[in-house]
């Protein structure tokens with residue numbers, strides 16, 4: 001049985017994602033996202049499940065930062081989960097002065113809280129389930145959590161289906177130490193983090209390497225390198241798998257152009273979106289062109 005670290009404690013959205021991505025495996029809660037990833041780096045877990053992107057709040061920056069530091073890890077699978085929240089209270093609570101949750105969750109229910117719990121002060125906790133633990137301990141009055149959290153903590157449901165934006169989703173990834181990659185499926189996502197050189201047009205050139213090969217971007221985030229003010233790392237997700245000639249060709253170009261490129265994984269997309277090939281940029285076009293150059297070099301063709 002594999003050991004899967006996840007951003008816990010029990011009852012987080014991430015726990016549900018881990019159950020979907022690694023059914024039947026041993027789940028080990030970690031208090032923070034960096035701690036879940038550190039467990040894999042230290043060999044205390046075989047893989048980790050962490051949130052990476054929310055359709056309302058965008059990137060989960062703790063995940064991006066942890067993936068770009070320390071020993072490399074690669075994503076091998078992903079799942080998209082619908083996100084709607086419950087508000088949990090201690091039984092008998094009548095007045096709600098504080099509402100605790102993960103900052104991402106608080107941001108997704110801000111209007112609901114203003115309208116339904118006027119005057120309640122939002123308080124950030126390390127995760128949605130950590131907020132339930134704190135409410136149970138009497139530290140805060142209400143917790144904004146995944147609906148499943150009520151099964152783990154002795155709290156009462158004050159409201160369900162709480163969300164400012166309907167149909168919000170969070171994407172979660174399963175990461176491991178570098179090793180065998182999942183096979184390409186024709187509906188894959190590749191992720192990298194690149195430190196572009198600090199000069200005019202560097203980011204545009206980097207994106208152009210993808211664009212000229214007909215590679216469709218699915219996400220772009222910038223995070224500071226933390227060393228020099230104004231210096232950024234770019235987290236880029238795009239359609240395709242590193243095993244494909246056109247993707248390999250693009251990665252080689254990025255490796256040439258950037259100060260540093262880290263491969264963060266190629267795996268099937270949870271939304272099953274098939275990769276559309278631009279004319280002249282299909283894998284056969286790349287293989288055919290490389291073959292033609294080889295035969296020119298050998299004097300067999302012109």
Ligand SMILES: O=C(O)C(=O)C[C@]1(C(=O)O)C=C[C@@H](O)C=C1
Pocket residue numbers: 007011012013014015051054060083102104105126127128129146170
């Ligand atoms: O705290 C949790 O329950 C999480 O799994 C984290 C997280 C996030 O980081 O975005 C996951 C989904 C929701 O968008 C809110 C919080």
